[in-house]
Each structure stands twice: as structure tokens, then as C-alpha cells.
Amino acid sequence: MAVYTDINEIELSAFLENYEIGRLTSYKGIAEGVENSNYLLHTSTGSFILTLYEKRTNREDLPFFLGLMQHLAKRGLDCPQPVVRRDGTMIGELAGRPAAIVTFLEGMWMRRPTVVHCEAVGEGLARMHLAGADFPMQRRNGLSLADWRPLWNLSRDRAEEVETDLVAEAESDLAYLEQNWPAGLPQGVIHADLFPDNVFFLGDKLSGFIDFYFACTDILAYDVAICLNAWCFEKDFSYNRTKGAALLRGYTRIRPLSQAEADALPVLARGAAMRFMLTRLYDWLNTPEGSFVTKKDPMEYVRRMRFHRQIASAVEYGLEPEQVKAGAAA
Numbered sequence: 001m002a003v004y005t006d007i008n009e010i011e012l013s014a015f016l017e018n019y020e021i022g023r024l025t026s027y028k029g030i031a032e033g034v035e036n037s038n039y040l041l042h043t044s045t046g047s048f049i050l051t052l053y054e055k056r057t058n059r060e061d062l063p064f065f066l067g068l069m070q071h072l073a074k075r076g077l078d079c080p081q082p083v084v085r086r087d088g089t090m091i092g093e094l095a096g097r098p099a100a101i102v103t104f105l106e107g108m109w110m111r112r113p114t115v116v117h118c119e120a121v122g123e124g125l126a127r128m129h130l131a132g133a134d135f136p137m138q139r140r141n142g143l144s145l146a147d148w149r150p151l152w153n154l155s156r157d158r159a160e161e162v163e164t165d166l167v168a169e170a171e172s173d174l175a176y177l178e179q180n181w182p183a184g185l186p187q188g189v190i191h192a193d194l195f196p197d198n199v200f201f202l203g204d205k206l207s208g209f210i211d212f213y214f215a216c217t218d219i220l221a222y223d224v225a226i227c228l229n230a231w232c233f234e235k236d237f238s239y240n241r242t243k244g245a246a247l248l249r250g251y252t253r254i255r256p257l258s259q260a261e262a263d264a265l266p267v268l269a270r271g272a273a274m275r276f277m278l279t280r281l282y283d284w285l286n287t288p289e290g291s292f293v294t295k296k297d298p299m300e301y302v303r304r305m306r307f308h309r310q311i312a313s314a315v316e317y318g319l320e321p322e323q324v325k326a327g328a329a330a
């Protein structure tokens with residue numbers, strides 16, 4: 001579970017005096033997520049999520065994340081909205097951590113996403129990319145190509161505790177990615193972590209996205225590649241082309257891919273698998289036994305890296321030629 005920082009009722013009630021959300025009636029830690037500490041709050045006016053920002057979320061980035069949620073909500077995208085404090089700011093401090101409150105989003109995430117969910121998430125992602133087009137702030141992706149090798153070097157010496165020959169495998173992929181990473185593709189605001197646990201549904205209808213704490217300015221098609229990794233593989237690590245086709249169909253219905261983006265999809269997907277393998281590997285090797293967080297298995301992404309190595313064209317992910325538009329731009 002992800003509650004790294006404990007809070008008590010006295011400090012929480014004092015913290016809530018900075019907001020106009022009524023009196024605290026109950027609260028509890030949320031046993032999901034791995035990055036930040038989250039609490040569900042019930043007050044006399046409704047339900048809210050309190051987040052205490054932990055190690056990978058820099059305080060300087062919070063105005064970008066929270067400002068983005070405000071911007072997207074204004075453009076009609078369903079996502080939590082930061083609650084503004086009495087002093088007009090959105091970020092406070094609780095238990096020594098930066099902290100913010102956002103509105104509660106109804107719905108639940110899909111443990112077993114179907115083709116219908118994949119199509120809906122593809123469409124939602126494209127809508128997010130369009131809604132983010134006029135967001136005025138920029139944030140460098142702190143987990144992009146240039147960051148992978150330094151992150152890998154932190155785990156390299158112990159990587160083979162996880163898998164024999166992982167050193168040779170990862171280094172060969174890193175070298176490939178460094179030489180082949182695409183330049184000049186359309187960029188914009190990307191979510192960068194749109195896994196099933198960050199997308200809520202009410203039945204088969206998408207009710208919104210959460211967890212914008214990796215959002216940044218990067219290649220839009222890289223976000224699509226992240227989603228193919230996160231949504232379209234089965235538990236046995238096989239790629240489900242029907243799900244991939246649905247996700248790409250949903251996305252391109254709203255924002256067609258250019259030929260250059262389509263051509264880059266295999267290397268982007270390979271890079272996305274590397275990115276999640278690396279953060280998982282680091283956490284796997286460095287999270288103390290017995291801590292209250294469920295570690296995510298890096299091998300799930302080593303298996304995806306192996307799959308992407310065999311892919312020559314986006315058609316193999318399920319992209320149809322008519323979904324690629326000559327001259328399509330950002």
C-alpha cells in the first residue's frame with residue numbers, strides 16, 4: 001500500500017482549516033499506488049483525496065501538475081481538480097511533506113481491461129493531448145532517454161539478482177534506443193503513466209484520468225506507446241493485437257498519427273518498456289522488505305522489451321493504414 005507518511009487527526013484537522021471544505025468526519029489511508037501517500041477524506045461537504053508528495057515528486061513540479069489538472073478540467077476532460085486554499089494557493093504542508101487536496105473522481109479502475117476499455121482509453125488519451133495543446137507551462141520529462149542510463153547504472157550491479165543476463169540485454173537495448181530515438185515528432189503535454197490503475201470507469205464508460213504526477217512535455221506518440229505497454233499485454237506476456245488495434249483506433253479517431261509517428265511506434269514502445277523496467281528494477285532492489293508498498297515486478301517489462309525487439313512496423317501493434325494521415329500534425 002502507498003502510505004509512506006502517517007498523519008494524525010489533530011494535524012489533519014488543523015490542515016483542513018486552510019480549506020473551505022467543511023469539517024472532517026473520517027479519513028483513511030488508500031492501499032493503492034506506489035508513488036505518493038494518499039488519503040480518502042470525508043468532510044461535511046463531500047469526499048476528497050489528500051496527497052502527500054513523496055520521493056519522486058519534486059515540490060517545484062507541483063504547480064505544473066496541479067495547474068494541468070485545472071486546465072484539462074476547464075477544457076472538459078474528466079479529472080480531479082485541485083481544491084484552492086483560503087489563501088488562493090493549492091499546495092500546503094502536512095507532516096513535513098508538500099500536500100494538496102483534489103476532488104474525488106467517481107468510478108473504479110479495471111483489473112481486467114477489455115477491448116472496449118482499450119478503445120475508450122485510446123480516445124481519452126487523444127482528447128487529453130488536444131486539451132493540453134494550449135497549456136502554457138512546460139516540464140521536462142525526468143524519465144526520458146537521457147535519464148535511463150543513469151538510472152540503469154544505479155541497479156546494474158545487482159540486476160542479475162532479478163534475471164540472468166539482464167545486464168547484456170538491457171545494455172544492448174539502451175544502446176539501440178540511444179541511437180534510434182526519434183527526433184522532430186509532435187510534442188505536447190503527455191500523461192506518461194496512463195496505466196489501468198490511473199483510468200476510472202463507470203461500467204464501460206470512461207469516467208476520468210487520475211495521477212498526473214509524471215505528466216510532462218514530451219513526444220505525444222510516446223504516451224500512446226506507454227498505453228500499448230500498459231493495456232494490451234495479457235498476464236502471460238502475450239501482446240493482444242485486438243486490444244492494441246482498439247486502443248489505436250480510439251486514439252486516431254480523435255488525433256490521427258502522422259506517418260513519422262507511426263514509423264516511430266516500435267522504438268517508442270521499446271523505450272516505454274525500458275522506462276518502466278528501470279523504475280521497477282530500482283524499486284525492486286531498493287525497497288526495504290516489510291515496507292507497506294506492493295513492489296511491481298520488473299520482469300513484466302523485461303518480457304515486453306523482448307516482445308518489442310521483434311516488431312518491425314506499427315501494423316504489428318494493430319495500426320491500420322487508414323489511421324495514418326499524410327501530413328497529420330500535432
Ligand SMILES: Nc1ncnc2c1ncn2[C@@H]1O[C@H](COP(=O)(O)OP(=O)(O)OP(=O)(O)O)[C@@H](O)[C@H]1O
Pocket residue numbers: 002030032033034035036037038049080102103104105106193197198210211213
Ligand atoms: N481523485 C481521486 N478520486 C478517487 N480516487 C482517487 C483519486 N486520486 C487517487 N485515488 C485513489 O488513490 C489510489 C492511488 O492514487 P494514485 O494513482 O494517484 O497514487 P500513486 O501512488 O501516484 O500511484 P501510481 O502507482 O499509479 O503512480 C488510486 O488507485 C485511487 O484508488
Ligand SMILES: N[C@@H](CCO)C(=O)O
Pocket residue numbers: 034035193195276279280296
Ligand atoms: N505505473 C508504474 C508505477 C508508477 O510509476 C508501473 O506500473 O511501474
